[in-house]
Amino acid sequence: MHSIDHYRKEFISHLQNKVVTKEPNGLYDPIAYILGIGGKRLRPVLVLMTAEIFGSDYRKAMDAALAVEIFHNFSLVHDDIMDDAPLRRGKKTVHEKWDINTGILSGDAMLIMAYQFFENYENHVFKELAKVFSVTALQVCEGQQYDIDFETRDDVTIPEYLKMIAYKTAVLVAGAMRMGAIMANASEEEQNNIYEFGRNLGIAFQLQDDYLDAFGNPETFGKQVGGDIIENKKTFLFLKAMELATTEQQQELRHLFSIQPNDTSIKIKTAKQIFIASGAAELTQKEIEKYTQNAMNILLEMNIDLDKKKLLEIFALQLMQREM
Secondary structure, eight states, X not given: OOOHHHHHHHHHHHHHHHOOOOSSHHHHHHHHHHHHXXXXXXXXHHHHHHXXXXXXXXXXXXXXXXXXXXXXXXXXXHHHHHHTOSEETTXXXXXXXXXXXXXXXXXXXXXXXXXXXXXXXXXXXHHHHHHHHHHHHHHHHHHHHHHHHHTTOSOOOHHHHHHHHIIIIIHHHHHHHHHHHHHTTXXXXXXXXXXXXXXHHHHHXXXXXXXXXXXXXXXXHOSOTTHHHHTTOOOHXXXXXXXXXXXXXXXXXXXXXXXXXXXXXXXXXXXXXHHHHTTHHHHHHXXXXXHHHXXXXXXXXXXXXXXXXXXXXXXXXXXXXXXX
């Protein structure tokens, strides 16, 4: 087995070789831009790592990993348009650097490109990868729609929210790991186990992202801190605060999440104070630990070598403890 950094470096090299700018520049320059401004490369690393965990040469999974990464970034380009987000990974979002039409069209091209990389595999592998990818991609879209719907609803429940983040974020992590297992010709049981490991890890990852959106370090987070509060998103933090806060705090939070003031700094500061005072901030951290532990419990039951389990455990704990 190789280190996580090794997979990441190898993947970045592959990405740089495969994704090149060409005519028309207005279409392909934004694609090269979003793929080149960094990111954790979480999902492609998981494809490569899982392929090797189940006995395959990880290099054979490079194009599948690239398809996953391109799709993920396509979804970010379109999400940023819908959220009117100014920053992505500390840089201007595509629609801010170019314009909305460019973001839509370049994003569409990225979705098509993602499918094209599956064509480099034999028919039976292509079919299995495409099947997982199609289901996963549609669930990501469903999750995004739930997220949009929740912004205007006052009766969102925590189970609904957890379903939304499972679709919007966790299924792509899980799907990436299943694709790696497919590349290694793993059994259906092994594919299901690694999928569930990835799904629980993905939920923990998104909960951590939600927490960092409010309480992260602006210098390392890479996105606008407080963006979810500005956009009135019903995150786990918000829903838990509404469950636990005093009547006065609940009223104030409802008011804050119904307005768009010119100066958003006070809105962010007040919401964060309520998140802390109500205990929602602390309970969100416990929920992150819970889903991470769920993933660890699945890992314990899997029939793979101890050194491979250890690598997955290290990866999971790094996600839980990240600050960006």
